[in-house]
Amino acid sequence: MEVGAVSVTAAPPPSVMERGGAARRADPLFKALLTGLAALVLVLIAFFLVFLFTKARIAFAHQGFLSFIFTNDWNPSKEIYGSWPLVAGTLITSAVALVIGVPVAVASALFITELCPRALRQPLTILVELLAAVPSVVYGLWGFYVLAPNLKGAEQVIDDKLGFLPFFGGGPIAGPNYFIAGLVLAIMILPIVSAISREVIATVPADHKEAALALGATRWEMIRTAVLPYSRAGITGGAMLGLGRAIGETIAVAIVIGQSPAIGHSLFSQGSTLAAQIVAEFGEAGSDDLHSGALIACGLVLFILTLAINGAARYLVIRAERAGRSGTRAARAPRPAGGTA
Amino acid sequence: MSNDTLTPAPTAAAPRAAPAMPDGHSMTVRDLHAHYGDTHAIKGVSMGYAANQVTAMIGPSGCGKSTLLRCLNRMHEEIPGARAEGTVLLDETDIYARGIDVVAVRRAIGMVFQRANPFPTMSVFDNVAAGLRLNGVKGVDLHERVEVSLRGAGLWDEVKDRLGRPGIGLSGGQQQRLCIARAIAVRPRVVLMDEPCSALDPIATLKVEELIAALKRDFTIVIVTHNMQQAARVSDTTAFFYLGELVEHAPTDAIFSNPGDPRTEEYVTGKFG
Numbered sequence: 001m002e003v004g005a006v007s008v009t010a011a012p013p014p015s016v017m018e019r020g021g022a023a024r025r026a027d028p029l030f031k032a033l034l035t036g037l038a039a040l041v042l043v044l045i046a047f048f049l050v051f052l053f054t055k056a057r058i059a060f061a062h063q064g065f066l067s068f069i070f071t072n073d074w075n076p077s078k079e080i081y082g083s084w085p086l087v088a089g090t091l092i093t094s095a096v097a098l099v100i101g102v103p104v105a106v107a108s109a110l111f112i113t114e115l116c117p118r119a120l121r122q123p124l125t126i127l128v129e130l131l132a133a134v135p136s137v138v139y140g141l142w143g144f145y146v147l148a149p150n151l152k153g154a155e156q157v158i159d160d161k162l163g164f165l166p167f168f169g170g171g172p173i174a175g176p177n178y179f180i181a182g183l184v185l186a187i188m189i190l191p192i193v194s195a196i197s198r199e200v201i202a203t204v205p206a207d208h209k210e211a212a213l214a215l216g217a218t219r220w221e222m223i224r225t226a227v228l229p230y231s232r233a234g235i236t237g238g239a240m241l242g243l244g245r246a247i248g249e250t251i252a253v254a255i256v257i258g259q260s261p262a263i264g265h266s267l268f269s270q271g272s273t274l275a276a277q278i279v280a281e282f283g284e285a286g287s288d289d290l291h292s293g294a295l296i297a298c299g300l301v302l303f304i305l306t307l308a309i310n311g312a313a314r315y316l317v318i319r320a321e322r323a324g325r326s327g328t329r330a331a332r333a334p335r336p337a338g339g340t341a
Numbered sequence: 342m343s344n345d346t347l348t349p350a351p352t353a354a355a356p357r358a359a360p361a362m363p364d365g366h367s368m369t370v371r372d373l374h375a376h377y378g379d380t381h382a383i384k385g386v387s388m389g390y391a392a393n394q395v396t397a398m399i400g401p402s403g404c405g406k407s408t409l410l411r412c413l414n415r416m417h418e419e420i421p422g423a424r425a426e427g428t429v430l431l432d433e434t435d436i437y438a439r440g441i442d443v444v445a446v447r448r449a450i451g452m453v454f455q456r457a458n459p460f461p462t463m464s465v466f467d468n469v470a471a472g473l474r475l476n477g478v479k480g481v482d483l484h485e486r487v488e489v490s491l492r493g494a495g496l497w498d499e500v501k502d503r504l505g506r507p508g509i510g511l512s513g514g515q516q517q518r519l520c521i522a523r524a525i526a527v528r529p530r531v532v533l534m535d536e537p538c539s540a541l542d543p544i545a546t547l548k549v550e551e552l553i554a555a556l557k558r559d560f561t562i563v564i565v566t567h568n569m570q571q572a573a574r575v576s577d578t579t580a581f582f583y584l585g586e587l588v589e590h591a592p593t594d595a596i597f598s599n600p601g602d603p604r605t606e607e608y609v610t611g612k613f614g
Contacts, residue, residue: 118421207454208458210416210419212460212471213416213447214451214452214524215448215451215471215524215527216447216448216472216475217475225460225471226460229460229463230461230462232462
């Protein structure tokens with residue numbers, strides 16, 4: 001106290017609340033920089049959309065917008081551009097990827113979070129994550145040279161036995177086909193779906209798990225009663241993100257789908273997807289404005305499809321978070337009122 | 342009796358009445374040691390829990406009372422790195438013996454936790470029925486058993502019109518009684534309670550305490566509490582723990598009026614803890 005008083009009277013020092021001009025200007029500058037960079041992202045997206053629209057307009061004008069999407073005939077040599085076979089191929093391969101990939105991803109997430117010994121947790125997590133580091137062209141090559149030839153026999157048997165079902169019974173099966181493409185996509189979406197599932201499952205409160213165990217639940221029953229219901233919405237969101245990835249995947253699919261732009265007779269027929277067809281025909285389209293316009297229109301359809309799916313995923317994840325929060329809040333509510341002594 | 346005491350509790354329906362159990366079930370602990378990793382949390386405790394009585398376990402934080410409770414239905418070992426050695430008898434059966442199914446142990450010895458933990462995605466009805474469904478109890482009218490259990494937990498009149506609503510929509514005290522209803526719905530032999538009122542307000546606490554007094558007619562009850570008044574109000578015998586050891590176990594009156602050990606006296610008179 002005394003010391004402070006002495007120093008003030010001795011010589012008026014600069015107030016601690018004063019700062020130099022440069023330091024004061026740094027903050028607004030920083031803010032302007034970040035705002036600009038953030039705005040750049042929006043500008044880029046707008047630019048993409050405008051670019052796609054202007055380039056694709058010629059194809060839409062030629063074919064008609066709805067006809068472009070729903071006509072089941074893609075024939076550039078006759079200038080018929082109906083992208084339905086490609087849209088269908090995209091949806092079929094993505095659906096196969098989800099049906100195969102999500103259960104495996106959720107199972108691996110459950111194993112890592114609930115069942116495996118602690119020491120194995122980190123190595124296994126890294127291992128699953130490594131799947132994401134493999135370049136997609138490598139997946140494509142592996143699917144073409146390893147999966148397709150080795151699974152051919154099994155596929156033929158399944159196709160023959162299940163011939164009475166729709167999507168099966170297409171006669172002799174093709175090496176590259178929808179199913180192989182879906183299988184490769186399933187492996188490719190596994191890391192992201194597994195990572196999100198793992199995080200969601202890790203948020204299940206120990207309270208709920210103990211409640212189930214104390215009721216005499218086995219480990220599997222505990223997972224069924226306490227873990228899965230709580231994390232269902234979050235896992236769905238993860239699956240949607242995986243779906244977004246599967247829909248847009250290009251190179252791997254282009255290699256293993258056969259690139260035949262017609263809807264195949266069965267799951268084991270050749271086909272094509274929007275992305276695969278774009279990459280297949282882009283070179284030959286060259287200076288043909290209509291053809292390249294049609295391919296860009298495919299890109300637009302793909303863009304819209306991906307956007308819609310990402311939106312749905314975001315909505316599901318937000319809803320899951322909200323449900324989780326209100327759940328914990330309700331459980332915690334009585335806390336502050338405690339104190340019974 | 343042999344190991345068959347650990348088969349799921351008898352399922353005969355007892356309509357509109359609390360389950361009748363002419364012969365109560367007692368528990369005995371012999372030379373029990375429990376560890377968390379390198380921490381020796383319980384150091385050779387031996388004591389008994391009389392049938393159809395309320396046994397309270399009190400002591401300062403870290404004295405091992407909750408750990409001991411969790412050893413009584415083998416929930417202790419669910420914590421990573423935790424283990425227990427010794428003998429814990431339910432009637433004549435050692436629940437730590439080889440060949441004993443831990444799931445069956447927990448079906449016979451139910452548990453109510455410190456924080457009410459109804460399953461958040463389930464309705465009131467499904468919460469109470471959860472244990473029955475898990476155990477695959479057959480030949481029981483599920484609705485009747487849920488009603489009997491909710492009546493047993495003193496909750497029926499408050500929730501009978503909203504059985505389909507989410508369990509977490511209830512108040513804190515109601516949620517805790519819902520958890521008690523869920524625990525007794527599977528007709529365990531013993532009900533363990535881990536500070537069941539520590540998150541409740543005084544009125545909700547009173548209701549749970551009244552419930553405990555009523556429940557001991559049908560179940561053997563072990564309650565851990567940090568609240569000595571509560572122990573005095575609800576229990577028949579009280580055990581005082583300190584630093585992982587059992588200091589004294591005696592009728593509750595004696596513990597609070599005439600404790601045998603100076604440490605007990607200091608604790609119950611509020612000199613430490």
